[in-house]
Amino acid sequence: MIDFREFPKIPRLNRTCTITEKIDGTNGVIHIEEHSDGQHTVLAGSRTRWLAPGDDNHGFAAWVHANALELLQLGPGTHYGEWWGNGINRGYGLAEKRFSLFNTARWSDPVVRPACCGIVPVLYEGLFESGAAKMCLGFLKDSGSQAAPGFMDPEGIVVYHYAANSYFKATIKGDEEGKHADAHPKKERKPQEHKPKDPSKGGRRKEDLPFVGYEKRKQ
16 A cells, blocks of 8 residues: 555644845855764855855855854754845845844844844734735835845845744735746737728628628518
8 A cells, every 4th residue: 555645734824923024135054063073064055055165156155164163153953044235136235245044033132143144124023914914015115124224125025934834925026926027027018000991902892791681581
């Protein structure tokens, strides 16, 4: 017999969530491994691969290498965040690049986290409701980025749903169309001109067509 696969439990929607600002940078991963001799290995990665100073992604691996001792405060494990700022996507008007951790519940205290790291800005914490997500999107649109105050073109929000252990995102612009919607705007179709048909070209004119209606059939 084949192995039985149990249908997973469905988490309840109306549970706690955290809504943060979605920063338009590039995904960064820091992995710390502790060895039995007390030594550590610190790795840098992007969303899809491991990086090295010679095979980098916007200088993230070089930054991790330069701050390795301080980053050990994160502890063993894999830590995810956004590498953003100067020269990366929106840029946010910054002269430098920054790394913001995603796990706001763990790293919200600046005394605990490494000084070289920030966190993504928290906009809402509480029971999930679509109204809260819309409120946060409207707040960013009107007030600008909370990660880089004064920058008035923020990207959107990320919703972390604790019961589902899943992330969801929504953008201020082009959310229905998906990624790069602004880069590929829909082309407007010009209205087609309907020229009147010349009855002298092709077919018989209407007045020459035989009558085939009800009155004709009665005869």
